[in-house]
Amino acid sequence: MQLSIIKIGGNIIDDEARLSAFLDNFAAVPGKKILVHGGGKLATKVAEGLGIQQQMIDGRRITDAETLKIVTMVYAGTINKNIVAQLQARGCAALGLTGADGNAILSHKRTNANIDYGYVGDVDQVNSSLLTSLLLLDKTLIFAPITHDGKGQLLNTNADTIAQELARGLSSSFEVNLIYSFEKSGVLLNAEDDNSVIGRIDPVYYEELKASKAIFAGMIPKLDNAFAALRSGVKKVIIGRAEELPQLLTGSSGTTITT
């Protein structure tokens, strides 16, 4: 049975009209599906409103105790429940979750000798039996990027990582397509030219692209993660624009990464 796991970025979440158009497309995706969202900009806005300083190191948010409260509110509250309600209005049986709900995703607090990221979780385990049961009840699962450590602590967790771990964890029960939407049309041969999308990358071609330095540096961790997902049983990874979701799923837009 097919399962589409789709991660949307902040550029869609933060724009009401684009989110609404995306949800039209998402509701129309056939079969089992999971949506993973972030929501960093709204979290920053609420933190500013409450006078809580946000500390960023290398573009990453440091999640102190106050910031964890904010991201829990905004991701699991505002954004998750609004997406769920809007999908319900589109006839999509959405059900919102964090990793704490039903022990769906267990993680541990990141330890780093150099930087204290605060209450940030690295994923240990996905409870695929619960998620499979919910998917078989025909629920569409909407994940906020919050996990827990099983000892009562919520943890802020990267949404890309959550999508990837869900894809890996569910790949023994489903044929998983993992779709990462971002602000470009796909993996580009020329970073300046949005029309230079590479339609398909397999491991051999990937080595060639890396050797010729044709792909820009920021894409390498994304693609490394994509190939790691494929090695752990995910069927396809697709990278492209959220606005082109139907085309991404048919392979007529974006970049499909396969073994």
Add this chain to the structure above:
Amino acid sequence: MQLSIIKIGGNIIDDEARLSAFLDNFAAVPGKKILVHGGGKLATKVAEGLGIQQQMIDGRRITDAETLKIVTMVYAGTINKNIVAQLQARGCAALGLTGADGNAILSHKRTNANIDYGYVGDVDQVNSSLLTSLLLLDKTLIFAPITHDGKGQLLNTNADTIAQELARGLSSSFEVNLIYSFEKSGVLLNAEDDNSVIGRIDPVYYEELKASKAIFAGMIPKLDNAFAALRSGVKKVIIGRAEELPQLLTGSSGTTITT
């Protein structure tokens, strides 16, 4: 099969030590269970922090668009997810929901000729088939008092009402005990004397108590609701202190309302 539906009040939610002690007791309740929570004080605090004025009429919060955002954040985000994580740490397979999730509770925006309550929902329907499936998967459901209208609108909804509607909706599948916890030890014969708890009230005794004006006015709507719940199939309604949850369930504390 027995199902306990327990509503806790803000006096427990707002006090970390009391909440923790309550969750120890709740996690130990045998069998299927649902917890319904509010969280008004924290919502007021966050609204104040963000400079959003709260309007109250006759002790009821008017839920304008900004206030709806706050209660969604606080109830479905902060409070719900922290309770879920803390129950998981106690070995209780908690899963948090609003009425929007899985279309669990459908409501409509309240219309009142005299007062515009704003985005407040009156419940129309409980999706008992989803909730039964989740309970049969051995999940303990934690409800935040937010519902939706099926057209994309979230609605702030009274937590007592949610508990009662869940009890009614699930009474055809389960033997439901509905427990309302509040700040007194039960229904009192003498409102000034916390030791004057009436252990058991049936419809005949209720008429006597009303006729003799023995019970104070504030209890009458609560008791009317309790009897309405019993008439729609709920097995028992129990009113008492959250701190005495184990004793409430065995009938050695609080007031049990039966037919």
